[in-house]
Amino acid sequence: MIHITINGKVVQAKDGEMLLTVIRREKIDVPTLCHHEAVEPSGACRLCMVEITKPEWDGWCDYVTSCLYPAADGLIVNTHAKKVNELRSSILDMYLARHPKSPEIRQLAAEYGVLKTQFEEVVDGDNCILCGICTRICDTMGFHAISMVGRGHGKEVAPPLNMAPTACVGCLSCAKNCPTNYIEYNMENGGLTIWKKDFEMVACTECGKTTITKEFAEYLSKNRDINIDYFRKCDECHRKELAGTMGRISNWDREARS
Amino acid sequence: MNIKNVKDLNKIKKETLAISKKHPKKVLVCCGTGCIANGATKIVESVRDGLAKRKLKDVSIEILKETGCHGFCELGPLVIIEPQEIFYTKVKPKHVDDILDKSFLENEIIEPLLFTNPVDGSKITKYNDISFFKHQQRIALRNLGKISAHDMKEYIGVDGYQALAKVLFKMTPDEVIEEVIKSGLRGRGGGGFSAGKKWKICKNIQADKHYVICNGDEGDPGAFMDRSIMEGDPHGVLEGMMIAAYAIGAKEGYIYVRDEYPLAVTHLEKAILDCERSGLLGENILGTDFSFTIKIARGAGAFVCGESSALMKSVAGEVGEPRAKYVRSVVKGLYDEPTVLNNVETLVNIPTIIRKGADWYSSIGTKKSTGTKVFSLVGKVRNTGLIEVPMGITLREIIYDIGGGILEDRPFKAVQTGGPSGGCIPESMLDLPVDFDSLTEVGSMMGSGGMIVMDDKTCIVDVAKYFLEFLVEESCGKCTPCREGLYQLHKLLEKICAGKGEMSDIEKMERLSENVMIGSLCGLGKSGPNPLMSTLKHFKDEYIEHIKDKKCRAGVCPELITYEILDNCTGCMACIPACGYDAITGKKKEVHIIAQDKCTKCGACYAVCNFDSILVS
Amino acid sequence: MNNRFIVKPELCTGCRSCELACSFTHAIDGVRALTRITPIDGGFKDLWVPVTCLQCDDAACIKSCLVNALKRNPVTGAVELNHEVCVNCMACVAACPFGCAVLDTQANLIVKCDLCGGDPACAHFCPTKALVWEPIEKSVKKTG
């Protein structure tokens, strides 16, 4: 265990754990747009930046992304230093100019006092903020179905060659974790479409309810050693089945005892 | 060729020198990319045929040398006759017979092919009398233009691989590191970090593997120093890498070469193959325990791939995007192992430093920036090209002595140094000594050595806009401040150039620049606002003129200028067909008129007018 | 692992006190959460089965999670779900053969029993002791 100072308060931390983890544990609010615990930090949004210094730095301080900076003994962290706040509003201002229609961006910007951008709004700007959460999640799960393509202002998230990605299993993790809900999908009539790829859902053999796609169930069964039969029923029908089994056993007990 | 020990090496050196002595007369044809583009391959063929015709065939190999770039490409193809050092420019195949008969077989000089001094129009015969070369001091470029780039024997003939032998037999790795630290050599790729200290940190990290990588990505527009070195002295680069590898204990090395440099790749591949075949690369080099291999990695074609973490990802086969690194790549680099990444020019200096000693090297240049630096001098100067000068030389000496002054004797306005994220230095600072720290102090930087000279016809706001545009295009787009911030800075500059700027935009740009510099992930974004910040610092007046007076004093920004025909127009009618927009009317021998509503400010009329009758204001 | 969670359906009256206890214990910002335990009709007269996670040894949910959001707590023996890590892919919901990983549609979170970190609230609140959390030696002695 080491000690660091955050906003004047001395707190304990594990050597090497990321500053953001410590900051969050202390319930201090630092905005993030590219952070997700399921994946490696990337340092893309830069909103989590904090000011750091050490007594031996002679008053010199540095600005680092807390999601990526390992805690070290004696570090003095200021999560809301003047420059940091300025930087955050400036970044949110840039986001607002690029994604003026995104409700999520507008709300976050407003929280930091940016109600209207001082920059030129990008016409036809879409709502993907290029945080890379979707691609990193898809990679971490082992699918690598989508990636960042292009560079600079023209960068975008897309499947290879912009065609229905063969590697996608339709788990929807990309769409469900997108901070701006940019990724569209459509689920109806026992089917699912995402990234222009069509999927069939597994329907519960009892009640017909759907939970995941056939492709995902088959993937899990094959790669994670799970009996494919487990996927045939929905959670509710599984619970009923369990109640029935346990009920029969308890009833024998009850009858045996009486 | 077999080089199993130092004896073998020295034998080859002796043989090479003996052959060279036997045939002191030589024809050197520059075969760098620049001269090849101008037709050097045909010259080589003609020389070879010519020598054959003159029954000089059996010795032709030793007579004709296909050398690397001299740095004077705009005058290529270049041909030099040794030992007289006659320097011929813009040679065509039809000149070759003449050259062979007169200058090679006899001692005659062919005047029209000589270099014309742009300052006074006089003809100069000898290479070293040309001011462009005279003021240079060549260490990194020592072999360029002197030896055949793809002949290992020639490299050995000029003391090649002697430094390798010296470190392997006479120095411990620590002694090598201490020597390089003592030499004061700082990284030539931009950062200026002490090469020796970097090696020391790397060596002292316990790990399974250590790597050496040579950074030959060279993404700066207009820069070609690393390309020329890799093409013209590939063995120099390899030897530098071998010494670095010995010092840090690396067994594997990579050269990351920009994809647009096919000739460099060919020459490096040949050099590596020659070393492997002779035993200078591989197991037990020169009979010692030292083993080392070098592979070439082709660049992914993006400017940002030159950045260390992006480069290492690219070498490992991933997307070349910078990684946020609070752990430096010397500690955790390629495949997460400690890695030394050095620029081509940094490494090519190493063999000479080892051979001649740290004291010799540190006696050149200034105290904190020792040695020499290669620059690519371009823009509005009379002589443009690659130059190598001692650190501490003044900008004035570079621009006026080597560069021959400003074209057409126009007034000097600024010099841009440090590549796309460098800065502009104004006339008042022409006597600034060129070294790492002075350049940074005035808001510019050394960078990899780009130097663009500008005259009064250059609009400083337009220059800043140009570099920002480059950076917006080259930003990898990963982090927000760089991707969106540079984009907005460029938009603001466009607005100012279009005459729509407001005074508040200046402050807006200053604040945004600061946030982009603090907030960005890698060096590209962190230094991206530099071209804007440095021009705002030294040329604020010009920005204000654009905004308040809606004027571009250089006559560059189309929306802020008008083209008018003055009364001294002779009525020659040359401009009428030149204008693609039918904006000019007028009769013969009468003053013409430009219809302002039709004029698109393309400048075509200005270019054709022989009487200075067109006023741009 | 010192304690063990035991369910005795024959004692359950279907009063749903456990549901209430669970739902309150797992509330987020004061909003009641979806319960992780439910008494379900056992198919015979007056027989209710409180259905909750069995904390299986070879748990299908753990195996199905591709981002390691599900991990066994070595102290309590419970399979715990880390909401910060979970990406809502529904794999565990689909894979659990007992239907004990569920989607809380209101909070938009996947939830499952975590034995309240080692002090199950449902056991405290069960008026008939149909749910018990007791030291392992004790239960071994009784049954063994």
Ligand SMILES: Cc1cc2nc3c(=O)[nH]c(=O)nc-3n(C[C@H](O)[C@H](O)[C@H](O)COP(=O)(O)O)c2cc1C
């Ligand atoms: C955006 C960017 C581009 C770069 N491009 C190059 C390059 O083309 N060549 C190079 O040698 N260094 C380049 N660098 C610097 C390298 O990251 C690195 O510092 C250098 O190769 C280290 O070698 P040195 O110490 O010998 O200079 C670049 C840096 C940045 C931030």
Ligand code: SF4
């Ligand atoms: S839905 Fe497809 S693209 Fe999205 S995370 Fe799942 S596998 Fe990847």
Ligand code: SF4
């Ligand atoms: S689609 Fe969503 S999750 Fe993916 S990069 Fe864009 S904003 Fe981030």
Ligand code: SF4
């Ligand atoms: S600073 Fe620019 S080039 Fe560097 S990581 Fe960020 S977006 Fe990419």
Ligand code: SF4
């Ligand atoms: S829903 Fe969450 S806990 Fe369940 S498998 Fe997916 S990521 Fe893991």
Ligand code: FES
């Ligand atoms: S959370 Fe986006 S940079 Fe740290």
Ligand code: FES
């Ligand atoms: S290529 Fe010949 S001088 Fe540059």
